[in-house]
Amino acid sequence: MRIPFTKMHGLGNDFVVLDARIDALPPLGPATAAAISDRRTGIGCDQLIVLQPSDVADFQMRIFNADGGEVEACGNASRAVALLHGSKASVETGGGIIAVEPMGDGARIDMGTPRFEWDAIPLAYAMDTLTMPVAWENLENPCAVNVGNPHVIFFVEDGTAIPLERLGPEIECDALFPERINVNVAQVTGPASIDLRVWERGSGLTRACGTGACATAVAAIRRGLVSGRQVTVTLPGGPLDIEWTEAGRILMTGPATTSFIGSFEWTDYA
């Protein structure tokens, strides 16, 4: 059975998008998702995105990391999906209903409201999530924010000096994070600007992480590290504009791109 796909990216964070809103896919398990995402033997991507019908929104977006695990949210893929859909839509995700709207060369996404309670991140035990009393080598006192998916954010003097490829997987899988975590290393570069590198749960180092940018902007605003409620977050793949509105909602604006369209022979690895 041949399945059509669209290869897309947001700031270099890349996706294989399967549109099953009309023609259903065979059941999709983690091993099959990981095989499609594998850059050596599959199509290759940071996240596999599956669009399906929804009972509560215009459609549903399912998100699988490169390791095959299904997760709740993906900021960059939300912009890609807005571009693919072509008009304003409500989208059901595991992290809640988001609103997507194509805009310019990308989209604006209403990502919903962030959560800060320790058990909503979730953490293994209670602590202050604004300044956490924990450290991994020189990375210390992070913030934790759930923006649909879980993030820990370390504010540092020089983000490029942090060995994220070594510390990222260690922090991601620490017992403090029962659902694992996305690891953000942020450097405030001005009153409304931050440089960010992200070790993504289940996908590793990526060129950009939209939810990481949202979580980092919110954490910086809560800590008083930036002035105002609008922040430009620059990732290795480029900048995203993040606003945390007075009403508490996170608005993310940035580009998205279609790379190519293709098809592949479906193999069920379960």
Ligand SMILES: N[C@@H](CCC[C@H](N)C(=O)O)C(=O)O
């Ligand atoms: N690349 C994404 C985030 C994808 C999910 C994440 N790795 C997780 O496990 O929560 C983004 O742009 O937000």
